[in-house]
Amino acid sequence: MSTLKPFLNEKVKVLTADGRLLLGVLEGFDRTTNLVLSSAKERIFSIDEPTKDISMGLCIVRGNEVVSISDYDEQVEDSTDYSKIFAEKLKDTRNSLID
Amino acid sequence: MLFFSFFKTLVDQELKNDVKITGTLRSIDQYLNIKLDNVQTDVAKYPHFVAVRSVFIRGSTIRYIHLNPNSVDTNLLQDASRREAMASSGDKIVGR
Numbered sequence: 001m002s003t004l005k006p007f008l009n010e011k012v013k014v015l016t017a018d019g020r021l022l023l024g025v026l027e028g029f030d031r032t033t034n035l036v037l038s039s040a041k042e043r044i045f046s047i048d049e050p051t052k053d054i055s056m057g058l059c060i061v062r063g064n065e066v067v068s069i070s071d072y073d074e075q076v077e078d079s080t081d082y083s084k085i086f087a088e089k090l091k092d093t094r095n096s097l098i099d
Numbered sequence: 100m101l102f103f104s105f106f107k108t109l110v111d112q113e114l115k116n117d118v119k120i121t122g123t124l125r126s127i128d129q130y131l132n133i134k135l136d137n138v139q140t141d142v143a144k145y146p147h148f149v150a151v152r153s154v155f156i157r158g159s160t161i162r163y164i165h166l167n168p169n170s171v172d173t174n175l176l177q178d179a180s181r182r183e184a185m186a187s188s189g190d191k192i193v194g195r
Contacts, residue, residue, distance in 0.1 A: 003126075003128075004155055013148075013151065021147045033157055043147075045147070064159070066157050066160075067114060067157055067160045068114075068154050068155060068156045068157065069154070070138070070148070070151040070152070070153065070155065071151070071153060072150040072151050072152060073150040073151075073152055074150070075150075076150035077149060077150040080150065082146070085146045087144070087146045088144075090145065090147065093114065093115035093160045094115075
């Protein structure tokens with residue numbers, strides 16, 4: 001069984017179906033990968049503006065919106081200067097074979 | 100699970116959002132949810148994955164899993180599939 005247990009109470013990055021990136025502490029999950037994130041923030045990447053974070057507090061992410069959940073190396077993360085990173089928005093996961 | 104025991108190696112994934120992720124298969128479940136270790140992605144293109152160590156991917160978002168044909172022994176796989184089918188059904192499978 002591929003469980004999310006090792007990620008519990010860890011800082012994680014969550015990718016959603018519409019291409020957004022959420023960061024937060026994983027407080028809980030269930031079988032359908034519904035997630036509870038605390039001290040969550042959304043990180044917005046843009047090709048012409050520096051990366052910015054928007055604070056969202058405690059939130060639930062519905063399972064069907066989740067693409068991936070990853071833990072990360074905090075040292076590497078903290079030493080990354082996101083104000084100098086420009087990137088295209090990720091595509092969503094819906095019907096992207098059509099376009 | 101046969102799939103897991105057989106593909107415990109390096110796999111390449113393509114997600115429905117066109118992101119490609121390579122890593123070592125750690126575990127997999129009945130939804131095809133997958134956990135990868137030693138994750139490698141094009142971080143310059145996708146800074147979303149900066150500093151990422153291991154990743155859990157929801158099965159529903161996976162488009163392809165690429166396997167290196169050289170690492171797949173079809174005879175061994177055939178045998179293993181038979182054995183698993185036999186074990187799960189309890190019936191005797193008549194060989195070729």
